[in-house]
Amino acid sequence: MDPKIVSNLENEVQEKLNWLGEFGKDPEGGVSRLLYSKEWIEAQKSLEQLFKDEGLAVQFDEVGNLFGRLEGTTKKDETILTGSHVDTVKNGGLYDGQYGIIAGFLALKYLKENYGAPLRNIEVVSMAEEEGSRFPYSFWGSKNIVGQAKNEDVKGIKDFEGIPFDDAIHQAGFDYRQNPEQVRDDLKTFIELHVEQGNVLEVEKKDVGIVQHIVGQRRYTVTVQGEANHAGTTPMGYRKDAANAVSRMVCAINDAAVAEGDPLVATVGKIILEPNTVNVVPGKATFTMDIRHTEKGALVEFADQVEVKLREIAGNLGVQIDIDLWMDADPVPMDPDVVKVLQEQCDKNDLNYKMMHSGAGHDSQNIAPVIPTAMIFVPSHKGISHSPNEYTNPKQLAEGVNALICALYELGYKA
Amino acid sequence: MDPKIVSNLENEVQEKLNWLGEFGKDPEGGVSRLLYSKEWIEAQKSLEQLFKDEGLAVQFDEVGNLFGRLEGTTKKDETILTGSHVDTVKNGGLYDGQYGIIAGFLALKYLKENYGAPLRNIEVVSMAEEEGSRFPYSFWGSKNIVGQAKNEDVKGIKDFEGIPFDDAIHQAGFDYRQNPEQVRDDLKTFIELHVEQGNVLEVEKKDVGIVQHIVGQRRYTVTVQGEANHAGTTPMGYRKDAANAVSRMVCAINDAAVAEGDPLVATVGKIILEPNTVNVVPGKATFTMDIRHTEKGALVEFADQVEVKLREIAGNLGVQIDIDLWMDADPVPMDPDVVKVLQEQCDKNDLNYKMMHSGAGHDSQNIAPVIPTAMIFVPSHKGISHSPNEYTNPKQLAEGVNALICALYELGYKA
Numbered sequence: 009m010d011p012k013i014v015s016n017l018e019n020e021v022q023e024k025l026n027w028l029g030e031f032g033k034d035p036e037g038g039v040s041r042l043l044y045s046k047e048w049i050e051a052q053k054s055l056e057q058l059f060k061d062e063g064l065a066v067q068f069d070e071v072g073n074l075f076g077r078l079e080g081t082t083k084k085d086e087t088i089l090t091g092s093h094v095d096t097v098k099n100g101g102l103y104d105g106q107y108g109i110i111a112g113f114l115a116l117k118y119l120k121e122n123y124g125a126p127l128r129n130i131e132v133v134s135m136a137e138e139e140g141s142r143f144p145y146s147f148w149g150s151k152n153i154v155g156q157a158k159n160e161d162v163k164g165i166k167d168f169e170g171i172p173f174d175d176a177i178h179q180a181g182f183d184y185r186q187n188p189e190q191v192r193d194d195l196k197t198f199i200e201l202h203v204e205q206g207n208v209l210e211v212e213k214k215d216v217g218i219v220q221h222i223v224g225q226r227r228y229t230v231t232v233q234g235e236a237n238h239a240g241t242t243p244m245g246y247r248k249d250a251a252n253a254v255s256r257m258v259c260a261i262n263d264a265a266v267a268e269g270d271p272l273v274a275t276v277g278k279i280i281l282e283p284n285t286v287n288v289v290p291g292k293a294t295f296t297m298d299i300r301h302t303e304k305g306a307l308v309e310f311a312d313q314v315e316v317k318l319r320e321i322a323g324n325l326g327v328q329i330d331i332d333l334w335m336d337a338d339p340v341p342m343d344p345d346v347v348k349v350l351q352e353q354c355d356k357n358d359l360n361y362k363m364m365h366s367g368a369g370h371d372s373q374n375i376a377p378v379i380p381t382a383m384i385f386v387p388s389h390k391g392i393s394h395s396p397n398e399y400t401n402p403k404q405l406a407e408g409v410n411a412l413i414c415a416l417y418e419l420g421y422k423a
Numbered sequence: 424m425d426p427k428i429v430s431n432l433e434n435e436v437q438e439k440l441n442w443l444g445e446f447g448k449d450p451e452g453g454v455s456r457l458l459y460s461k462e463w464i465e466a467q468k469s470l471e472q473l474f475k476d477e478g479l480a481v482q483f484d485e486v487g488n489l490f491g492r493l494e495g496t497t498k499k500d501e502t503i504l505t506g507s508h509v510d511t512v513k514n515g516g517l518y519d520g521q522y523g524i525i526a527g528f529l530a531l532k533y534l535k536e537n538y539g540a541p542l543r544n545i546e547v548v549s550m551a552e553e554e555g556s557r558f559p560y561s562f563w564g565s566k567n568i569v570g571q572a573k574n575e576d577v578k579g580i581k582d583f584e585g586i587p588f589d590d591a592i593h594q595a596g597f598d599y600r601q602n603p604e605q606v607r608d609d610l611k612t613f614i615e616l617h618v619e620q621g622n623v624l625e626v627e628k629k630d631v632g633i634v635q636h637i638v639g640q641r642r643y644t645v646t647v648q649g650e651a652n653h654a655g656t657t658p659m660g661y662r663k664d665a666a667n668a669v670s671r672m673v674c675a676i677n678d679a680a681v682a683e684g685d686p687l688v689a690t691v692g693k694i695i696l697e698p699n700t701v702n703v704v705p706g707k708a709t710f711t712m713d714i715r716h717t718e719k720g721a722l723v724e725f726a727d728q729v730e731v732k733l734r735e736i737a738g739n740l741g742v743q744i745d746i747d748l749w750m751d752a753d754p755v756p757m758d759p760d761v762v763k764v765l766q767e768q769c770d771k772n773d774l775n776y777k778m779m780h781s782g783a784g785h786d787s788q789n790i791a792p793v794i795p796t797a798m799i800f801v802p803s804h805k806g807i808s809h810s811p812n813e814y815t816n817p818k819q820l821a822e823g824v825n826a827l828i829c830a831l832y833e834l835g836y837k838a
Contacts, residue, residue: 205655225653229702238808239690239713240638240782241621244681251691255673262667265591266659275654276666277701279694286642286692286711296701298654367655391661393653 012415014359015116017406024110025405028055029102038099039394040108042142044072044169044180051094055134062117064132071152073133074181078116080420083128087194088419089113089379090412091133092202093149093371098143101398103203107386107405110132111201115413118419122311126420129194136182138371141169143176150371153190155377191378195418197346198381201408202371203400206363207391215407216361216373217385218350221302222373223271223365224339226311228297230257233328236283236291250293251281256298259299260317268310271365272298302339302365340373343380346415350382353414360408368393386413426832428772429533432821436623439525440820444469444517453514454521456559457582459595466509470524470549477532479547486567487597490547493531495835498543502609503834504794504825505530506548507617508564508786518618518814518820522801524549526616526824530831541835544609553786555658557582558591565786569793570604606793612761612834613796615787616823618815622806623779630822632800633765633778636717637788638686638780639754641726643712645672645733648743651698651706665708666696668742676712676733677752683725686780687716716781717754755788759793761834765797768829774822783808799826 016204031051032041052074059066059076066074072301074094080086092108113131119126135149143165151157162173177183209217234248258276266275275298284291297313301307315331322329354361366372366383375381386408446466447456456462466488474481474491476589479820482490489509495501507523527547534541550564558580566572577588624632649663673691680689690713714729716722730746737744769776781787781798790796801823804814 016574025498053472055643070601166455167495204656205653206658207652207661208656208658211661222601225655237694238620238783240640240688240715240784241619241623241803241808242688242782243621243685244624244677244688245685246622246626249677249690251673251694252677255670256679258666258670259674262659262664262670270658272616273657273659275664275702275704277654277696277703278668279666279696280699281692281694284693284695285711287690288692289690290692298701300655367657368653369655391652391657393656 011119011122011413013410014204014406014413017114017409018402019109020404020410021405023323024114025102025106025239028110030064032096034099034396037265038148038174038384039093039096039102040098040100042098043095043137043148044176045142048095049180052134054167055094058113059132063120064116069152070183070185071148072136072176072180073153075355076113076116077126077129077131078120080127081125084369086351087129087131088198088416089131089133089195089198090201090416091135092200093138095136095137095139095141095335097139097394099396102395103398103400104205104393105138108201109202111409114409118413119417123417123421128196128420129408130416130420135371143173147374148376153184153389154193154375157188158282159184159188159388173303181330198372198375198379199346199384199412199415200370200381201384201412202370203398204385204388205368205391206388209362209385210389210411213348214362215386215404216359216411217356217364218347218354218361219366219383219385220342220347220363220405221365222340222370223300223302223333223367224304225298225300225309225337226307226333227335229332229334230286230295230297231330232293234291237289239287239289242289247289248325248327249289249328251290253322253325254279254293254295256321256325257318258295261314264314264317271302272300272306272310273367274314300367304338307339340376341362342376342382346382349418350384350411350415353418354411357410357414361411361412384408425833426828427827428822428825429537432529432824433817435523436525436529436819436820436824439529440517440521443521443525447511449514449811450589452578453811454511454517454645455508455513455515456511457513458510458563459591463510464595465633467549470509473528474547478527478535479531482738484567484597485600486563486592487551487595488564490546490570491531492546493535494540495542495544496540501611502546503542503831504546504548504610504613505616505831506550507587508550508553510552510554510556512554512809514811518813518815519620519808520553522618522820523616526827529824530828533828536810536835542838543835544828545831545835551709552787558588562786562789565789567603567678569787572603574599574603578603595820596677596753610794611812611816613787613790613794614761614799614827615796616799616827616838617783617785617812619800619803620783620806620808621803624777624802625804627777629731629775629777630801631826632779632821633762633769633776634781634798635757635762635778636780636833637755637785638715638717638782639722640713640715640750640752641722641748643748644749645710645712646745647708647737650708652704654702654704656818662704663740663742664704666705667743668737668740669694669708669710671736671740672733673822675811676729676735676754679725679729679732687725688782689714689729715782722754738764741751754789757787757791757797761795764833765799765826765830768833769826772829774826776826786798
């Protein structure tokens with residue numbers, strides 16, 4: 009007997025989010041729970057107790073990822089994993105990361121209460137770190153799970169107060185992995201439930217998203233060198249105006265992105281002019297360009313085409329241009345079989361869902377190359393993210409958990 | 424017998440500029456001589472001595488403008504005035520302002536030595552202040568000469584160290600004018616010699632410019648309110664990107680300015696994005712717009728047309744716009760008769776000159792509405808201004824003085 013859609017989850021998921029959100033709650037609203045901080049330790053220890061109280065087998069790995077296991081009866085060497093990250097950005101919201109942990113816990117609790125032990129192990133994980141908000145290193149939790157974390161990359165880094173990573177991990181009672189490249193061979197599937205951090209689901213009035221790809225991204229810094237001149241005494245024809253040049257570049261980038269269409273996005277988020285004063289023609293400008301796409305070929309082709317266009321604009325205006333690519337991450341496809349399970353379960357249970365991609369990065373992008381992985385999204389009101397104002401309504405939070413319950417049942421309880 | 428072009432002026436003008444540039448010389452190069460500072464007092468006192476040594480009748484007015492007079496023989500109630508300002512910006516150059524004083528002094532010296540006393544008085548003035556670099560008030564010198572300075576506007580202001588204007592003027596040994604609106608009725612003409620602060624003369628290979636207008640200017644702050652969004656999760660069609668909107672506005676402003684052509688210039692010198700970070704679609708942008716033209720009607724018409732265009736762009740992109748006009752100064756024509764004298768003298772003496780406008784503000788713009796006024800420019804290498812790197816070659820400095828000598832002879836020695 010397959011699980012039914014659970015109608016009374018709304019209060020429980022909201023109540024548990026509120027509870028977990030107390031650890032690191034900012035006086036002015038929002039949650040700040042940075043890796044290995046006092047608040048982070050309290051949250052992980054409290055989750056450990058919560059898992060234990062529900063009868064799950066609990067274990068921390070060396071670095072502080074917390075696992076709560078519902079033991080399988082027959083396929084004990086196969087584990088279905090779900091969860092997300094417990095850390096937040098500074099002054100973040102109540103949903104990003106912790107929703108995936110609470111959802112996973114509630115799914116296991118419901119399955120256990122209603123269907124007893126599964127055939128395979130089902131585990132919920134509260135991953136140590138994803139945001140890179142305390143130390144300049146992201147995905148510490150998931151990278152350790154799949155043996156991709158490099159201990160030598162974190163040993164020298166410090167947080168914004170100068171505290172070494174090395175001190176922080178030890179003071180929190182954790183340590184580096186002895187065999188950092190080892191991966192548990194029982195992990196057969198990972199499903200991460202997360203808020204969308206965009207407004208596509210809300211605009212399209214969907215409760216649930218099934219992620220097929222996490223976008224690849226390229227990030228650039230573009231420097232334009234013109235000539236600073238007096239704004240009054242320099243005729244238009246004598247100028248090498250860096251602001252004018254950059255503006256034409258930003259228009260070209262946006263025009264090209266709109267012409268290319270979804271799933272491509274291109275963003276100029278930052279522009280710095282020099283000297284940046286009312287009565288001087290700007291001599292220099294620096295801007296960032298962030299390009300994302302679900303397909304590597306299309307991403308590279310678009311980026312190349314934009315680069316040509318930018319150089320052409322610079323040439324036409326007689327300014328120098330330097331284009332520096334400093335981040336180049338490939339798109340990550342989700343596992344088609346896991347995606348199919350999710351889609352079938354959503355269809356079967358009449359969930360109001362949408363097939364989509366993730367434009368943001370997630371732990372799943374590290375896990376997917378090693379373990380068959382998929383993601384479920386729930387809407388983010390107005391797309392607000394990394395803010396105390398992020399919000400998802402309880403009905404949609406519950407629908408996400410329902411989708412997860414159905415998928416875990418399918419994967420964990422069936423032969 | 425009219426004055427001949429003087430061929431041996433180059434060394435003398437350069438030597439005197441170097442001498443005056445010692446007062447306020449910065450250790451790292453450049454000159455900083457702010458109103459009523461120790462360096463400023465030393466410069467004015469040293470100029471007083473220089474003028475006296477040359478047999479000029481010397482007088483400070485109440486606020487510290489210094490006048491050196493070559494007495495006329497018959498028309499003692501008529502004075503031809505020349506000069507410029509003695510103050511500099513912080514870390515300014517060797518030419519801006521002080522060139523006009525040195526040129527005036529050398530012209531009087533040459534005329535006196537070669538032609539004796541003129542019919543009318545000829546005076547050189549070292550004006551107290553033009554730049555507004557110490558206190559937030561510009562043109563204190565020239566405004567006092569023409570009775571336009573408002574004592575109540577300066578009494579409450581302070582410099583960047585918190586020193587009140589009121590203390591500074593008294594500690595320098597000067598005071599407010601008793602009759603601030605009074606204007607000397609003997610002043611019949613003013614000619615200011617100044618560096619161009621642009622590169623038009625250099626590009627067009629001219630030694631001297633005769634200014635016909637000083638531009639009017641309007642300055643605006645434009646605020647664009649869009650919507651900050653996640654750069655990855657917000658499809659292009661869902662964005663209200665303030666950077667994209669501002670870029671289209673900057674392009675429109677530049678296109679309109681190029682289409683309008685000289686003497687109009689329009690500059691976006693400053694752009695501030697918020698939050699200005701690589702992975703967020705900018706939600707807000709603020710930029711400045713500086714528009715200048717020699718004709719008021721054309722200035723206003725252009726500004727109105729641009730404003731309509733900006734509002735149209737904002738409307739098309741669904742962003743809010745606020746346009747704040749915070750400076751609105753009318754163009755100032757130079758006196759046609761004085762301009763004619765300059766032009767005739769340049770023609771007669773085969774000077775390599777150009778009729779032009781000033782895109783920058785000068786003391787002459789305050790004096791011109793009260794006393795018939797004109798300006799002579801000499802080239803600024805690469806248009807560099809307000810910098811230790813400003814430079815005019817000695818030959819061109821000498822040509823400017825020659826133009827001034829001829830004009831002062833015409834105006835001061837002829838019936």
